[in-house]
Amino acid sequence: MSDDATAAMRYKEIIALSRGSAEKLREWELARAEALEAEIEEAQNAIEAAAEREERAAERATRWWKMALHNIQGLSWLPPGDDPRPIPTARPAYLERYLEEVKPSYQELVQAVLGLGWRAKRAAAKRAEPPA
Numbered sequence: 001m002s003d004d005a006t007a008a009m010r011y012k013e014i015i016a017l018s019r020g021s022a023e024k025l026r027e028w029e030l031a032r033a034e035a036l037e038a039e040i041e042e043a044q045n046a047i048e049a050a051a052e053r054e055e056r057a058a059e060r061a062t063r064w065w066k067m068a069l070h071n072i073q074g075l076s077w078l079p080p081g082d083d084p085r086p087i088p089t090a091r092p093a094y095l096e097r098y099l100e101e102v103k104p105s106y107q108e109l110v111q112a113v114l115g116l117g118w119r120a121k122r123a124a125a126k127r128a129e130p131p132a
Contacts, residue, residue: 064102
C-alpha cells in the first residue's frame with residue numbers, strides 16, 4: 001500500500017471515530033436534558049406543595065389567633081399585640097411540631113383567662129350580651 005492509501009484509510013478511521021464520539025455526546029446531552037427537565041418538574045412540584053403547606057399553616061395560625069383574641073377581648077388591660085407573621089428562620093421540617101405547640105398554648109391561655117376570677121368572667125359575659 002502506498003502512503004496515500006494509508007493516509008486515506010487513517011483519515012476515514014478518524015472521521016468514523018469523530019462521528020461516533022459526536023453521536024455519543026449527542027445521546028448524553030439528550031439524556032442529560034431529560035434528566036434536568038425531570039428535576040425541574042420535581043422542584044416545581046415541591047415548590048407548589050410547600051406553598052400549599054405554607055398557606056394551610058397561615059390559615060391555622062390565623063384561626064388560632066382569632067380564637068385567642070376572642071378570649072381576651074374583655075380584658076382591657078391586656079393588649080392583643082400584632083397579628084402573627086411568618087418567621088423566616090423557622091425550619092420547614094418542623095412545621096407540624098410548631099402547629100402542635102399552638103393548641104396547648106391556646107388552652108393555657110383559656111385556662112388563665114378562666115382563672116382570673118369573677119370580674120373577668122363578668123366582663124366576658126357582658127361582651128357576650130347583645131346591646132339593649
